[in-house]
Amino acid sequence: MAATRSREAWLPAGIALVVVLCFVAAFVISVVGDTPVVGMRIDDGRITVRAPVCPEGEVVSVRVAHYGWVDGHEVRTPLWKASGPLTAAGRRGELSLWQSADYRQASSGERPARLPEWLAVEVSVAGGGRGSEEAFETAEVAAAKLPAGVYLTRKGRRTAQEIDAHARGCADGGG
Numbered sequence: 001m002a003a004t005r006s007r008e009a010w011l012p013a014g015i016a017l018v019v020v021l022c023f024v025a026a027f028v029i030s031v032v033g034d035t036p037v038v039g040m041r042i043d044d045g046r047i048t049v050r051a052p053v054c055p056e057g058e059v060v061s062v063r064v065a066h067y068g069w070v071d072g073h074e075v076r077t078p079l080w081k082a083s084g085p086l087t088a089a090g091r092r093g094e095l096s097l098w099q100s101a102d103y104r105q106a107s108s109g110e111r112p113a114r115l116p117e118w119l120a121v122e123v124s125v126a127g128g129g130r131g132s133e134e135a136f137e138t139a140e141v142a143a144a145k146l147p148a149g150v151y152l153t154r155k156g157r158r159t160a161q162e163i164d165a166h167a168r169g170c171a172d173g174g175g
Contacts, residue, residue: 050160
């Protein structure tokens with residue numbers, strides 16, 4: 001009888017725990033699924049990133065870091081950053097990395113002669129929408145042989161228009 005009461009006491013707690021875990025899992029899945037798609041291409045050594053930008057927004061800055069893992073911990077070593085894209089394409093999300101002349105302000109960091117295995121790119125936007133970030137395996141991007149206007153993303157090859165369709169938080173409710 002005591003064993004039955006003990007089980008009966010744990011049953012509501014067990015159900016509550018399962019419900020909480022389901023909500024946590026749903027939240028994690030929605031956050032990961034809601035991450036904007038960012039694309040990269042490498043042509044003749046020039047690295048270009050395409051980040052989603054809402055129609056009313058514009059890129060404020062871009063940061064590039066060597067991305068990796070050390071002793072089970074994510075590590076990002078800053079390599080280069082720039083702000084204030086000077087071109088209309090840059091403000092709309094098409095960003096040439098390590099091209100300091102394309103920005104109002106850029107760090108003095110030189111592009112590494114040999115790219116790291118992974119690059120992390122973070123793009124900040126203003127005026128609408130959210131920024132985005134992504135890590136890219138540089139050898140995979142360089143080997144992709146992409147047609148003009150197409151970028152490699154974690155979801156495969158995408159055009160600029162397809163990437164922009166993933167902009168989040170736009171005033172028009174898009175993305």
